[in-house]
Amino acid sequence: MAQKQNANDEMDKVNEVLSSSEQFIEKNQKGIFLVIGVIIIIVAVWLGLRHFYFEPREATAYAEMFKGEFYLDTDSFQLALQGNDADYMGFEAIVENYSHTSAANLAAVYAGICHFNLGNYDEALRYFKKFKANDKFISPNVIGMIANCQANIGNTTEAISLFETAAKKADNELFSPFYLQKAATIAEATEDYGKALSLYQQIKNDYATSATARDIDKYIERVQTKL
Secondary structure (H helix, E strand, C coil): CHHHHHHHHHHHHHHHHHHHHHHHHHHHHHHHHHHHHHHHHHHHHHHHHHHHHHHHHHHHHHHHHHHHHHHHHCCCHHHHHHCCCCCCCCHHHHHHHCCCCHHHHHHHHHHHHHHHHCCCHHHHHHHHCCCCCCCCCHHHHHHHHHHHHHHHCCCHHHHHHHHHHHHHHHCCCCHHHHHHHHHHHHHHHCCCHHHHHHHHHHHHHHCCCCCHHHHHHHHHHHHHHHC
16 A cells, blocks of 8 residues: 555655646747747757858868869969969968868968968968868878978077977878988078987987888987087
8 A cells, every 4th residue: 555655655755746847848838938949949949051062162262272272283383373364263262261271271272372382481371371270181281381481580489389289290201200300400500409309319219111111320429429
């Protein structure tokens, strides 16, 4: 009997909760339906924007990018950067006109490369810094290009630090020793032989199987004689 009474009590509690919930919904149904309606509208607007606005913009931007890559491949940096006044607007215009797209993000890198090759290091820096990503391929190379710009405008300490950052971020046998060697070369050129030796030793110790490490001993010996 006690078990049956307990079961009845539990059912009464459940029914009481359900009744309270029904009363709450009934009392506030206009507000609830309004919130649900707003959520549906927001989702519908977002899906519509993505399908009819963002995706077409992305596709158009990448189509423009394809034309620019042709000019970049042929070292026509000015045309790649500013367009041909006919069927291609240029990387700068892609960055400006298609902001918040992945195509514009990559176009900023291309624009930076063009400016760098034209000797416009400050402009190259401005475009490289627009790039936003955190991968292990493009990001380290962009950091490396920023380091190249800093080196070319005389900020050697900043350049060395950035090359080290690029090497650490890449974390592979191809790019990491390459950037470490560039940092070491700048350190050696500015007579910071202790730093240069440390960087050359890092290549030898951490990336012994890389192509860069094959001749690293001669660089180590050269710096050691200067020390």
